[in-house]
Amino acid sequence: MTSIRDVHNVWRDSLVPASFRGVVFHVEASSRAGGRRTVVHEYPKRNAPYSEDMGRHAIRWNFTGYLILGDRGIGANLVAQINQLNLALDAVAAGMLIHPLLGTMMVMCERWSYSDQRQRGGYVEYDMQFVEAGAPVLQAMVDAGAMLSQNASAAETASATAINTGTASLQNVPLPQPRPATAPA
Amino acid sequence: MTTRDTIEEISAIVGRTTNLLIADIGIAGQQGADLRFAVGDLNANIAVYLADGTFANRLLQCFRLATAAGITILQLDAVLEQLTTEQPISLEASIVVENSITFALAQDGKIIGATTYTSRDDVDAAMKHMKGWFDIARDLVADTMDGPTYQALITLMAGITRYLTDVGRPLPRMVAFQMTAIMPALAISNLIYQDGSRDEEIAAENKIVHPAFCPISIRALSA
Numbered sequence: 001m002t003s004i005r006d007v008h009n010v011w012r013d014s015l016v017p018a019s020f021r022g023v024v025f026h027v028e029a030s031s032r033a034g035g036r037r038t039v040v041h042e043y044p045k046r047n048a049p050y051s052e053d054m055g056r057h058a059i060r061w062n063f064t065g066y067l068i069l070g071d072r073g074i075g076a077n078l079v080a081q082i083n084q085l086n087l088a089l090d091a092v093a094a095g096m097l098i099h100p101l102l103g104t105m106m107v108m109c110e111r112w113s114y115s116d117q118r119q120r121g122g123y124v125e126y127d128m129q130f131v132e133a134g135a136p137v138l139q140a141m142v143d144a145g146a147m148l149s150q151n152a153s154a155a156e157t158a159s160a161t162a163i164n165t166g167t168a169s170l171q172n173v174p175l176p177q178p179r180p181a182t183a184p185a
Numbered sequence: 186m187t188t189r190d191t192i193e194e195i196s197a198i199v200g201r202t203t204n205l206l207i208a209d210i211g212i213a214g215q216q217g218a219d220l221r222f223a224v225g226d227l228n229a230n231i232a233v234y235l236a237d238g239t240f241a242n243r244l245l246q247c248f249r250l251a252t253a254a255g256i257t258i259l260q261l262d263a264v265l266e267q268l269t270t271e272q273p274i275s276l277e278a279s280i281v282v283e284n285s286i287t288f289a290l291a292q293d294g295k296i297i298g299a300t301t302y303t304s305r306d307d308v309d310a311a312m313k314h315m316k317g318w319f320d321i322a323r324d325l326v327a328d329t330m331d332g333p334t335y336q337a338l339i340t341l342m343a344g345i346t347r348y349l350t351d352v353g354r355p356l357p358r359m360v361a362f363q364m365t366a367i368m369p370a371l372a373i374s375n376l377i378y379q380d381g382s383r384d385e386e387i388a389a390e391n392k393i394v395h396p397a398f399c400p401i402s403i404r405a406l407s408a
Contacts, residue, residue, distance in 0.1 A: 144344070144347045144348040144350075144351040144352075145298050145348060147344050147347065147348070148294055148295075148297070148298045148344040148345060148347070148348040149294075149295065149298055150344075151294065151337075151340050151341045151343070151344030151345075152291040152292075152294035152295050152298070152341060152344070153291070154337050154340065154341070155287050155290065155291045155294070155334075155337040155338055155340070155341040156245055156248075156249075156287070156288060156291045157337075158287070158333045158334045158336070158337035158338075159241075159245070159284035159285075159287040159288055159291075159334055159337070160241040160242055160244075160245050160284070161241070161333070162280060162283075162284050162329075162333070162334045163240065163241035163244070163280055163281055163284045164238060164240075164241045166276070166277055166280030166281070166284075167195075167235055167240060167241070167277045167280065167281070168238075169188075169277065170188060170191060170192060170195075170235040170236065170277060171235065171236055171237070171238045172236060173188055173236060
């Protein structure tokens with residue numbers, strides 16, 4: 001029997017399994033929210049406002065995903081899949097999210113919810129909200145004192161090597177005899 | 186120039202340099218004794234050490250021992266002044282002079298790293314002072330076309346600048362205060378810092394003859 005996967009087009013062929021921290025799930029729907037952070041200044045007695053640009057909003061992703069019993073694609077049993085995805089969503093710090101169409105991004109999971117229904121036995125649904133991880137503004141400080149000490153030692157070593165190389169012509173030569181004493185005038 | 190002439194030239198330069206290293210080091214103390222021994226040994230056997238290839242490390246050891254014995258940046262200035270006014274004739278002597286300058290600047294870096302600065306003005310002064318020496322040294326070493334030494338010198342300069350910038354950032358500045366009347370240092374300390382215990386600091390900074398009568402215009406730390 002022909003499967004839907006056998007019908008090829010650019011969109012279907014570019015799909016990859018969605019995952020978070022390496023735990024795969026199916027995606028029913030996904031949406032992305034972005035935009036500019038603005039402060040709108042509205043002045044008394046004036047028609048034109050001024051919208052001040054305060055930078056980009058953090059990108060947020062909403063995923064409606066699911067896991068299903070007897071899934072031949074993901075493997076393992078459903079309860080194990082649920083546990084793995086729950087642990088991945090609750091884990092500390094940012095993780096890699098793979099969107100089925102748009103590729104990878106580093107995100108934090110802000111909120112997620114799990115739901116199942118009696119009428120849909122063996123089908124569990126997840127609502128997941130991710131926000132882009134970004135990077136801290138303040139990076140870890142370098143220990144400038146330790147670095148200065150290293151730099152000083154490196155300069156000493158480089159100069160000692162330079163002297164050794166530069167005076168190589170004086171190495172392994174017979175020691176000069178003392179000059180004969182000159183008679184006082 | 187014969188080998189003998191070259192060795193004698195290097196010997197004279199090293200003699201002048203190391204004599205300045207020990208000039209202001211106190212007589213007492215093990216570290217001072219170690220320094221004087223190392224300097225005497227190097228000067229007495231310089232030809233032997235040049236021949237066996239240990240000269241560079243022995244000269245470096247003299248600089249390190251001087252730092253351990255408590256040489257100051259001002260004393261190293263004298264060494265740097267002497268080295269930068271040397272006019273060596275042989276190539277070998279030129280290399281010894283240029284790299285001795287790097288040795289001295291490396292000791293400056295170590296001393297700066299171990300110094301406790303109390304005001305940003307002190308840090309700025311140190312930075313300006315070192316920049317002067319590094320400008321001279323950079324030109325000298327650049328002429329030798331010795332890539333690794335030049336790179337190490339520039340990295341050392343960057344390290345000192347970075348360290349001083351980091352150290353200076355949280356420190357208070359020295360600022361001028363205009364008092365309304367002649368006041369005791371205790372009262373001024375209380376007025377500026379809400380802390381009467383810093384009167385001696387104010388008296389010392391302004392070279393006050395009697396701490397009960399400070400001049401109207403004084404200089405003090407901003408915090």
